[in-house]
Amino acid sequence: MKDQLEALKSEALASVQEASDLKTLQDLRVKYLGKKGPITEVLRGMGKLSPEERPVIGQLANDIRNAIQAAIEDKQRKLEEEAIQKRLASETIDVTLPGRVMPKANIHPLTAIVEEIEDLFIGMGFSVEEGPEVETDYYNFEALNLPKDHPARDMQDSFYITEDLLLRTQTSPVQARSMEKHRGQGPVKIICPGKVYRRDNDDATHSHQFMQIEGLYVDKNVRLSDLKGVLTVFAKKMFGEDRDIRFRPSFFPFTEPSVEMDISCFRCKGDGCSLCKHTGWIEILGSGMVHPNVLEMSGFDPKVYTGFAFGMGPERIAMLKYGIDDIRHYYTNDRRFLSQFKQV
């Protein structure tokens, strides 16, 4: 009987070893370890054995059963592992195939520039004001020290609707309106972005519609040196710390003194090239101390208050910053143009 059991063991272990799939293994488990299996059979026939032999054979039968059991489990783990490997191999994909397109567009480059400038000035305590695009002659010109017949005011440059109403030629009227709202009490510290309109034929560098951002700071004791300080901070953050900045006197009817700010050329870094007309400098904005007439007309006492104002063109800034060569691109809205500004 002992021999019988040993033979059974080697037969079973050999079969398990040969089993090549989980189904065969399951069949072997039933065949050898099931209720009708040979080991159960042996144990059932133990009655015929002598009392001395019984525990020996019983022990042996159990050992064999455990050995077969262990072998099957071991084999099962191996087969399962193989199956998983096989499945993973069959599931392998080409990860270099393109990903699914998720819709994702971007804001207009002009919006990006305007928001960047807004954020820089908000960080310096300015808030953002807006105003109407159809303006009265008074706010667009007169309140800005441009009375009728002023040489700097050319009828040919503006889109009039009636004698008194026109498309604003600058965002400066927002300054006058904001100052009026403050009723002579400072501080007024605002920037005003918006669309403006001038009678220009559209070409690579001119547009009858364009954007402007103006800034205004009116308070007691505002100095030209403050204008220089604030605009220097702005220029360095906007265009890079390594930029040189130059201030030079200029003329605007609504400021006195007036200041033009240049920054060292983007392309040649000041050595002179075609972009900067070989001067090494690029004009970036106009500014100055608010003209006393403007303060007075908007209800501020020029003896008590001073202020500075500045204005710049986002189209030009974006053109310089990104190297855009034609102002019309902004208004053509070609997707191949717009989609280049994903990062902004």
Add this chain to the structure above:
Amino acid sequence: MKLSFKWLSEYVDLSGITPEELAERITKAGIEVEHITDLSRGIKNVVVGLVKTCEPHPDSDHLHLCQVDLGDEVVQIVCGAPNVAAGQKVAVAKVGAVLPGDFKIKKAKLRGQVSEGMICSLQELGVDGHLVPKEYADGIYVLDEEAVVGQDALPYMNLDDVILELDILPNSAHCMNMIGAAYEVAAILDRVIKLPAPSVKEIEQKASDKIAVQIDAKDGVPFYGARVIENVTIAPSPRWLQNRLIAVGIRPINNIVDITNYVLMEYGQPLHAFDYDRFGSDQVLVRRARDGEKITTLDDQERTLSAEDLVITNGERPMAIAGVMGGAESEVTNETKTVLLEAALFDGRSIRRTSSRLGLRTDASSRFEKGIDPNRVMEAADRAAQLMCELASGTVLQGIVQSGEAQVPPRAISMPWAKINAVLGTSLSKDTILSVFRRLRFQATIDGDALTVSVPSRRPDVAIPEDLVEEVGRMIGYDHIPATLPEGATEGKLTDYQKKHRMVERYMTGSGLYQAVTYSLTSEDKVGAVSLIEGEGFRPIKLSMPMSEERAVLRQSLLPELLDVVKYHLNRHMKDVALFEMGKVFLTKEEKLSQQPVETERLAGVLTGYFRPDDWHHDGLKVDFFAVKGLLEGLMALLGLSDRISFVPSTRKGLHPGRTADILLDDAVIGFLGQIHPVLQKTLELNDTYAFEVDLRTLLQSEVPALRYRSLPRFPAVTRDIALVVDQDVSAGELTEVIQKSGAPLLKEVRLFDVYTGERLESGKKSLAFSLTYLDPERTLTDEEVTKVHNQVLNELETQLGAVLRS
């Protein structure tokens, strides 16, 4: 304004300073030098030559063979100019010279004859053809007798000069003449200035015997002065004068005209020379023109005048348009013997109106517009008379016949001197401030706190204390003003509206729509192409003088221009377009605007083609009504308005009648979405295109309760699915509304998950399947409780809408 470096150096010592350095200094002082032009243009090896002989070329009917003495050698040059002749001193480009345009002079053979060099015209030396005197316009240029053979020829033509071109702004009109520029440069460099002092040799006879002057328009003509110069000989001006005019961009004509132009450039005083004998009377009468009065100006154009123009008349007819241009009738000609010289002051605004109405801007008009120095009018007249005596051998009659007043006293400005430092943010000493005014040649004193400055009449731009601040600032240099940060602290932040505005932008781009910016001006036929949110009755706002029909009217909707952008893409084979724009529209019901129109901000979008493109293993997602609706529903959720928004069927101009919905906030229409009407699509050559437009202002200004967290449900929800069969005309919206109302409060969510019409249903019927979710936040619902409410929902659906469960 073209500033000649050589001419300027007659008034101010420019030794030790290059034109480039001077340009930099002037620019930094506030008068931008736009261009620096070296008139020599790098030319070398052009010398004075004497044409010794000039014979016809044996094998040509127009070429000449010239033997030219160059000082150290005599060369043969073949010359094609018709005006070349023996005995002339000419500019010769020697072999090896390089002329403008990279034109290299080489030894050559022309029709068999050796030619060693070239006799030059002014044009060949880089002078603009418009500036070359007529007698040399089609040939070589002939130098003065005094030119020394063999020497560099450029100085004889003033081509060794450098021109600084100034950008003249309204506050720098004082630099529109050489003397004014000299004052400016002397102040900038802190150097001595020496000015011409005219001295006129007059004869006994009085000018007033020959002419009388009367002003009938005192408001426009503060002063009119006339001189009479007899026995003039009209001839070309001497070379030095011609050269200077050419250098500053004026073509020499004859001595008399050149002298008036020269003094214009020197003093900034426009002068006019009439031919006294052709003037037609012995009286100058200055008056306003009569409406419709006509004059033929020097350029041979007949001009029709209006009552606001000023004219110089002979008592009867206009002889000149004051301050703009003279008349042809009394023009100086080669036969002129007696000159009537005008030196006057005209009101700049009046001159500006006239010149802009006539479209006639001249050197004279632009100077009057910007303002001239009244104290130099008579001096300029003297200067011109002196030159006419010297250069045209005229005799000057005694005195200036005048009317009105030219002299004005200097303007005194007083201010606390400390204000200069307070405005500039500097700490300049009294002495430094006074030294600036000394350099400017303004009288200035400081007495205690008070600074008093006497500003000469040549500087009309300096009128108020702030102008003095600027003078000090620009003279010390803006580089020397410190950079400080404002002392007052303020809080800077975006308003709620501005924050939400940015959120909307980000949402739209995150959803795949590019932001567009289109023009506010559109055409009259486009402006009414689609319906307005507000409805009917709005009038297009037209420009009074549009530049084109295409940009003549202010937009009332963003859609027409956006549809053009779609078309732009289709034309370039880009069929998938998704764009949005945020911008203003302009609305009025007035026929003619009497006040500013309503400006309100809109959000609009256009979508066509694939919203998400086909890729290698998925079908793309085509734009349809529901894609756009979903986009807008997401937007409303972002703005916290989901519960207050509804979509109702609508018909609108320009949109598909069966595929359009109005968007309501509570009960008010705030926008719409839909497919562009197929007829309009066809007209515009579009594919199926969907569009929406909403009133952004209303959306962003709507008060939204502050966000509050709701606790998560602790008890399970129960979901029941139903499929309902209804008549075709019953809408999903109606069904949803009945379900929501009759299922409340336990019903928490209704979700439509299927719509079916087809042969498995009776015709005229459709089936909609909904998933209903019931929940009680306080406890677990029993099956019976749910069934009770659910049955109630089914009952209401059947009674109100005839909906039955699909079997």
